[in-house]
Each structure stands twice: as C-alpha cells, then as structure tokens.
Amino acid sequence: MSDKLKDDQDVLLDDLRTVISDTESMLKDVAQAGGAEAQALREKIIANLSAAKTRLIEAERLVADKARVAAKATDAYVHENPWTSVGIAAGVGFLLGLLVSRR
Numbered sequence: 001m002s003d004k005l006k007d008d009q010d011v012l013l014d015d016l017r018t019v020i021s022d023t024e025s026m027l028k029d030v031a032q033a034g035g036a037e038a039q040a041l042r043e044k045i046i047a048n049l050s051a052a053k054t055r056l057i058e059a060e061r062l063v064a065d066k067a068r069v070a071a072k073a074t075d076a077y078v079h080e081n082p083w084t085s086v087g088i089a090a091g092v093g094f095l096l097g098l099l100v101s102r103r
Contacts, residue, residue, distance in 0.1 A: 019052040
C-alpha cells in the first residue's frame with residue numbers, strides 16, 4: 001500500500017473517531033439538557049452524523065478503488081506469467097492440504 005493511501009486512511013479513521021467521540025459526548029449532553037438547548041444539541045448531532053456518513057462513503061470509495069487497482073494488477077500478472085501463477089496456486093493448495101490433513 002502506498003504511503004499516501006495509508007496516510008489518507010489514517011487521517012480518515014482519526015476523523016471518524018473524533019466525530020463518533022463528539023457525537024457520544026453530545027448525546028450525553030442532550031440527555032441532561034432541555035428545551036432550546038436540547039434542540040441545538042440535536043442539530044449538532046445530526047450535522048456530525050451527516051459528516052461521518054460522508055466520510056464513510058469516501059472511505060468506501062477509497063477501498064473500492066484500491067481493490068480495483070489490486071485486481072487489475074493481479075490480472076495483468078497472471079496474464080503475463082500464467083505458468084508461474086499456476087505453480088504458486090498449486091503450492092498454496094499443497095500447503096493448505098498439508099495443514100488440513102494434520103488436524
């Protein structure tokens with residue numbers, strides 16, 4: 001995984017943790033507040049949840065993009081090196097067979 005993608009993921013996860021923590025804190029405050037103050041806190045919670053949803057959609061897009069790139073790279077490798085790929089698959093199958101037969 002490239003450093004840029006890893007950094008983007010870390011920033012995104014930190015943002016989501018912050019949003020969740022802030023939302024939990026606001027939920028506790030809403031339980032204690034009443035009237036106009038409670039309504040203002042509810043609106044903040046809705047805004048935070050909307051931001052979290054947007055970030056999650058972005059994370060889903062990043063993961064899907066990375067999966068697509070990995071699948072294309074794998075496909076290209078298999079097409080360029082079919083016998084090597086068959087050998088690797090046979091080796092992995094053999095090792096899995098050994099592990100399963102030991103149980």
